Amino acid sequence: MISFILIILASIFFSGIIIRTKSITSGRKGPGIFQPIKDIIRLLRKGSVYSKTSSIIFQIAPSIYFASIVMAIMVIPFGQYKGIISFEGDFVFFASVLGTGKFFSIISALDTGSSFGGMGASREALFSMFAEPAFFILMGSFSLLTGHTSFQQIFASLHFGSYISYILGALATFVLVMITVVENSRMPIDDPNTHLELTMVHEVMILDNSGFDLGMISYATNLKFAMYGALIANLFMGSFPLYLSMPIFFGIQIIFAIAVGFLESFTARFRMNHNAQYILALSSVSLLIFLGVLLVLGQFS
């Protein structure tokens, strides 16, 4: 429960911090950190325009997408405290329920019959498909390390002892950050600020959404960011008491947001046709973590 509330709190300022960081690094003052959430509230109040070609799928998809992310957040624990939902193998549910959301966002892009919607849909499907094995191998390594198969048990018993495990922690953070970037379609995989439809991934999928639906999708993106931020934070919280873990949580969220902001300010996006290979390489980093875990467990001695 506690993680659910905190993630929602973090989601309110998360993209604000990213935008602020980007503004400052490019020499502008930039909007306040609550501006994105104000935009979303404004969107939620607006009327909407629907495409002539679209069907009921287009109307229901944003709700399912949003619901899938809320469900996924319910699974996230807070250090030693369980999430609302917790059972053995809950991270499989986490990944799959996000998959359902993705399925619907992809088909809703195809529903408009536009020449661009399919472009984004095709890319999103491909990229997230390649990101999936990385996540599962990462979780597999953790469950091998700790001997547990649920988020809460894994994170509660995860503690870094040796030098190798610090490296593992760093690699795991890297993989999770990259998965976040892929899942949220940010730099260097996708540029959310691009104005050319041909180079968009996520943006082009939601070109025809408007009003309440668009507001929901935008807020879902914020939630997703905060959710992955929480996952990363969980790596470091371990079994600290609440008065310590809460500042750690918010600290990591803020650092994560600033890091994303920096990443977007100082890197160029990858060439589109190299993205897939790059994302698949994440799986090999995950495999590296797995081998590292084997090393820690003394399998090679």
Added chain:
Amino acid sequence: MAIITAFIIIILSAIVVIPFVSVQWKGMITVATVTIIATLSSFIALRALAGVDSEYLFKGSLVTGKIPVRIDALSGWFILIINFTCLTGALYGMQYMKAYRSQKDNLSLHCISFILMQSSLISICSLQNTIAFLIAWEIMALSSFILIIFEHHKRDTLNAGINFLIQSHICIMFMTLGFIWVALKMNSYDFQAITLFASSNSLLTGVALFLIFFIGFSIKAGFVPFHTWLPYAHPVSPAHISGIMSGVIIKIGIYGILRMLLLIKSDYLVIGYIILFISIISGIYGVMLAIIQHNLKRLLAYHSIENIGIIGMGIGLGCIGLGKGNNILIELGFAGALLHTLNHSLFKSLLFYASGNVHQATHTMDLDKLGGLGKQMPQTTFLFLIAAIAICGLPPFNGFVSEFLIYNGLFKGLEGSDKTMLSSIVCGIFGLALIGGLALLCFTKAFGTVFLGTPRHNFQYTTREAGLGKLIPMYAGLILITTVGLFPKIFIIALSKPLNLFIHLDNNINTVSVPITGTISMIGLCSGVFLCLTGLIFILRKRISSNRTQTVDITWGCGYTAPTVKMQYTASSFVRTYRKLAEPLFSIRKNKKEITGVFPKTGGQETHPYDKVEEWLIDYPLHLLKRFFNRFIFLQNGNLQFYILYGVVFILLVLGIPSLFDYVKSLIKFLNQI
């Protein structure tokens, strides 16, 4: 005993009656017979699942020996799956076949084969005598061959049918080989002789025997590299036959493998690794090829290979558990495999029926021609969508439950401490995750291009929703799909008896079964909460946006206001990036015509995906074989005299060689004496 007699009498009388009645009655009688057979056999099957095994002993003949009919929990589970799919298939088929009413004789043959196929499938699950089993298997193969070639005036159909027939018989050949081996040594045709044989010989013999059977059964099941008949046979047969074939006929291969696992007690660890790796390869290869297909039914056929791979992963995991004496792995692995067998039969048959609806509405299966059917066929669209989500293994439907079991088993397997096992399990996790992702890509393509957007092709006739008669059996499948998704606990409890069979295989394990129902009911609960949450958000959205302005306008076209249908993303363009990436692994034939000049006329690109395994394993050896036999073509010269001469030569040889042999033998004897 009475039930079996009734079973045989009903089948025979239906077969006799069908040719002589009018077309409407043919369908009716078929459905009625299928229903009666299903009720009779389901009764025994349900009893077996509840723990009361049935055993009947027929006297048989001199050749076969005693024919035991044993129905245990494993048979029961498969009989129930067969019955449900055959029932929906028969109901759907009755409506589907209305389009072919004029072909009276052809229909009689089709109906008879249908009944024979169902009864032979049930017999395979219950007969435990080698010869009777092979006869039932042969009837199954022949009747499904006739079912496949319903449209035999088409060349493709006939080719695919013959391909199926040949490969079926290779499968039978391997099984016969295994059975003969056992029968030679044990002098008995009872299946129990196999157990005795395996336990009285070394572990290696057991593994070898199992592998012979495994190859045989996996030709039927469609494991890579024995899958090549599958993508031909599925698209050409009528939709209900494709559904049944993918739903249950290939599952009979899985039944065979599981049965042999129960009978042959040997080195389970080695067997487990072999099955696991073949399954991972099957799963990934199947779905990778599925994505680039242009024919909807062919795409679904390749997905059958993928799902067989997933089932196989469960079996492999369970076998590793047996080898390691790990109770949780056995339970999760086999439960995942058995439940996925049910699940796949449900959603795959539903998908094929939906594709049948599409086929009869548009008369094409070409993904690049279909489009925008969602508005004309809302119910088919809805059914296809649910089945597509289920086959991708996404919550809240049934595919997720069985994949979750296998995932959970894989992660539990990581608690072991054996390097080989750990690395193969990580391969399994990687494979399953990749399969999930690829399936998502594939089904968003299939669903998105067939049912969404605007029509890509002007058909001469209006496309209409299928009639209620076709939709009702589909909804029956849908109800089960959601039931398994939301209340998986019931099915896990139903599976406890078949699972016990596997757990008891290893006597060293304490037989206390691990409760997996707790986690499983959580899955159902979460899926339910997910559904409710979605509904809640959707209602909330509707409430809020109902008093705002809502306008309808054209799709955003980058400022261009006269978009044409041709500008839409097609199925091929949707997977272009993927195709480019995966191209080295496939052999895709491309035909490209670039547009040139100031006033370009026509241009285009065609891709014809082909199976590389087929190229190497079927086409190349066939090519060599043909070249070899072509050297003897001079023998076939069309002269009757020559042919008579060949006959005479043959008879002379038959008579001469033995006497020559005797002569040589006596000569050697004579020389030795000197």
